[in-house]
Amino acid sequence: MDHTDLYINGRWHPGAEGARFDVVNPATETVLASVASAEIADANAALDAAETAMKDWAARTPRQRSEVLRKAWELMTARLETFAHLITLENGKAGADAMGEATYAAEFFRWFAEEAVRADGILTHAPASGARIMVQHKPAGLAVLITPWNYPAAMGTRKIAPALAAGCGVIIKPASETPLTMLALMPLLEEAGVPPGLVNVLPSRRTGALVDHMLHDPRVRVVSFTGSTGVGRKLLHSAADQVLKPAMELGGNAPLIVCHDADIEEAVAGTMLAKMRNLGEACTAANRIYVHDSVAADYTRRLSAAMSELKVGDGSDPSVDVGPLVNADTRDKVAGFVQDALAKGARLECGGDIPAGKGYFYPPTVLSNVPETADCVHDEIFGPVAAIQTFQDEDDAITRANATEYGLVAYVFSRDMKRALQLCERLEYGMIGLNRGLVSDPAAPFGGVKQSGLGREGGHEGMLEFMETQYISASW
CATH class of the missing domain: 3.40.309.10 (Aldehyde Dehydrogenase; Chain A, domain 2)
Known part of the structure; x- marks a missing residue:
């Protein structure tokens, strides 16, 4: 495996404390790789990097962000077999299923390349006051993305692509069972033009402490999680302390x-x-x-x-x-x-x-x-x-x-x-x-009701999860 360290600020790091964990091939029960395990100091470094990178990224025009995402789709589409093979190795799914996931994962970059230029606002005339109502959508802030093991590529791109389209910087915490695919995606994003620090990847065996620390950092404004309802409830409790925007795709039956x-x-x-x-x-x-x-x-x-x-x-x-x-x-x-x-x-x-x-x-x-x-x-x-x-x-x-x-x-x-x-x-x-x-x-709003989650991923709604609505009242 080419990349098994943490990815922070566009560089590979062994981690502040040098801790590592094994990733196992479920078909053979053999160790595929030893991967760096992030600690609190690594999370702080990633947050610093994302904060700095986001200032420039959010200031870019929607078309500039769109072109980077479009390039990511082109590059990933050209390398589907490579990603599918890696998905099979660490997740176990059969080749055709893995290729289906890789194709699906890449498509999020294309879809949100198209959506990046469509964060439409409104300008209207207030009927009673006569004031002008101006509404626009702005990047919400840094986003912490937590993904599950069952779709090691698609659950990451389904969050990264809309966050970048919206203008946000991200820190992604992939599942410990399947971190290799997300780490392998980072050189591709570099090649597509994603600036250093905008996307950071922190595999870790200390998920609870690491994520809780990040959710209590005032620079973080969005938490997006896919996983069990039980874990989702705990994250919502943590998110409540900073009143974060939660996007929760939880369990089903x-x-x-x-x-x-x-x-x-x-x-x-x-x-x-x-x-x-x-x-x-x-x-x-x-x-x-x-x-x-x-x-x-x-x-x-x-x-x-x-x-x-x-x-x-x-x-x-x-x-x-x-x-x-x-x-x-x-x-x-x-x-x-x-x-x-x-x-x-x-x-x-x-x-x-x-x-x-x-x-x-x-x-x-x-x-x-x-x-x-x-x-x-x-x-x-x-x-x-x-x-x-x-x-x-x-x-x-x-x-x-x-x-x-x-x-x-x-x-x-x-x-x-x-x-x-x-x-x-x-x-x-x-x-x-x-x-x-x-x-x-990717073109449809994915999400549930009741205890299956909050918010939607994909569609136009997926990008709005990473944006805040601002209303300006004016008269002229």
């Missing part, structure tokens, strides 16, 4: 509803995408599958056949469809969900056994007749397990789908567009996949 009139082939294909993208290690993964009783047998048979055909193995093998889970704890948690469901009356349709040998593998698994008391109904599985329940009444399906503290994404499959849209409007979720198993798109 996505329902997938297959109506009686659904195109079953389309529903199975959509389920495979919603369930198996990134091996189910995604907050958007279909977690609870509700199938109308009249089509449940056909749907279950077809889904089980499709899941059984997937080849499990090291993602670096191009013939492999399903790589390993990220670590042993994740694999064991998934196995525990399956055993719990079976003990409570679920039926195993395929999969369900941890293979022998090295690597954190778990096979694609389908469970039918899953009871409402099963743990996997109430918690994110975060693995390749499809848990099927049935329903007869759509009102009951909606009630069960909404019976969770989460509200990130839901999926609906039906040929009747009018009724399908009515169902979508009744679902308490920030995003709906209607007759498709993929909702993530």
Whole structure:
């Protein structure tokens, strides 16, 4: 690995205290690299660098910032295979899935290159007072970005690109399991024209103390986090002390509803995408599958056949469809969900056994007749397990789908567009996949309701998360 140190002010640093930690290949359980672990002094250096760099960056014209982001997209697009390979090594996902993430990650640079020039304000005439109302959007300030291990490229670019488009400097803290991809992105950003100090990367095993320190620095005005709801709550507590702008993309418990009139082939294909993208290690993964009783047998048979055909193995093998889970704890948690469901009356349709040998593998698994008391109904599985329940009444399906503290994404499959849209409007979720198993798109506002988060990433809204609205009242 070319870069395993901290990236501060455009240079590589071993860290103030020289501490390091290992990054492990989940397919082989071998050490990929030893990475520097940031401490408080490193965070202070990064904040100083970002503060200095942001003064010039925020003063640049929107078009100048846009051109740098456009160049970043061009450079990353030319190197997709390199980034995909690195994603597979540290995260484990299969080659095609890793290439999909790398492509998706690069697209955020292109999208926000286009959005950088569209932070439109307004000028209007106040009806009562006669004053002019002038509204503009300004860079909010330094942003602390905290990303998860499941998308080591895309979750970083989804935050970095809008922050730079808005005119902000950033410090990014990647997940300890997968820091290599984000470190590898930094030379590319340098080549694109991002000035030294504007983007800083601080891998660390002391995440809690490091982030809490930065969130209490008065120069920091935005915190953007993707991860579990539990950690998100703690960050919100820390953010409250400085009244920071929080952008929180938190946990999910996505329902997938297959109506009686659904195109079953389309529903199975959509389920495979919603369930198996990134091996189910995604907050958007279909977690609870509700199938109308009249089509449940056909749907279950077809889904089980499709899941059984997937080849499990090291993602670096191009013939492999399903790589390993990220670590042993994740694999064991998934196995525990399956055993719990079976003990409570679920039926195993395929999969369900941890293979022998090295690597954190778990096979694609389908469970039918899953009871409402099963743990996997109430918690994110975060693995390749499809848990099927049935329903007869759509009102009951909606009630069960909404019976969770989460509200990130839901999926609906039906040929009747009018009724399908009515169902979508009744679902308490920030995003709906209607007759498709993929909702993530740089051009769309990604985010949830209830305890699935605050704010939106992507779309026009994603850039505004890093801006403040200023209103000027004037008369002339």
